[in-house]
Amino acid sequence: MSAPPVINVCEVTRTYQLGDIEVHALRGVSLLVQRGDYVAIMGSSGSGKSTLMNIIGCLDAPTTGRYAIDGQDVRDLDADDQSDLRNRKIGFVFQSFNLIPRATALANVELPLAYAGLGRAERRRRASDALTAVGMADRVGHVPSELSGGQQQRVAVARAIVTNPSLILADEPTGNLDSRSTDDVLDIFDELHQQGRTIVLITHEDPVAAVAERIVRLDDGLIVSDHRQLTEDAA
Secondary structure (H helix, E strand, O other): OOOOOOEEEEEEEEEEEEOOEEEEEEEEEEEEEOOOOEEEEEOOOOOOHHHHHHHHOOOOOOOEEEEEEOOEEHHHOOHHHHHHHHHHHEEEEEOOOOOOOOOOHHHHHHHHHHHOOOOHHHHHHHHHHHHHHOOOHHHOOOOHHHOOHHHHHHHHHHHHHOOOOOEEEEEOOOOOOOHHHHHHHHHHHHHHHHOOOOEEEEOOOHHHHOOOOEEEEEEOOEEEEEEEOOOOOOO
16 A cells, blocks of 8 residues: 555635634645655745645644645644644744754754653764754754854754654745855755655745745645646756
8 A cells, every 4th residue: 555645735725814804825725745755835925825834734723624644634633642743743944943042953953852752862862863964963062053044954954854754844944044055955955855855845935946846836825836847867
């Protein structure tokens, strides 16, 4: 039996009530992402891409429709189970890094493993391996204020992959970086993709989306295009 899609969004709507006004953020979105896919989700402000990201990340729930990750229907889970699923199945990378200011790079990367109940020695080993994988082996003892923006985002990527999640969900991960650091972080995502990781990248920047193998565009709560890009290997 083949593995289920990592992401299966089926006819999802999301409606918010703002006073007397109903805001239809998503209007019946369906999206399949298979294991090993590298997808960029694009759209202007108000297009629904952030709402879709929050649903994919189990940070919000659909008004109607269903969403399953790795075959697990999120509707079947209570709040605690959803939190556990997020920690096990999804590695988040945020624009603002979201590192603990007074914790070292190693301690920041260990954090998801602590939530998962792993012992100290195993946490340290896996966190060290993850930092080595993103080129930060010589910065394990540094706190975020001692690191550049690009280095902080590398630590954030290490934290995202340390649990070996089914999905890496990156929200505008280069938004606070200069061009060189942007290239470095995108190179890391490319390496992770080559290793078979499933990556969903939320971005409004065409050059960032261009690194993905598939681009999904939203407008007014609907998917208006979904296409695979021609890679150099296939050209």
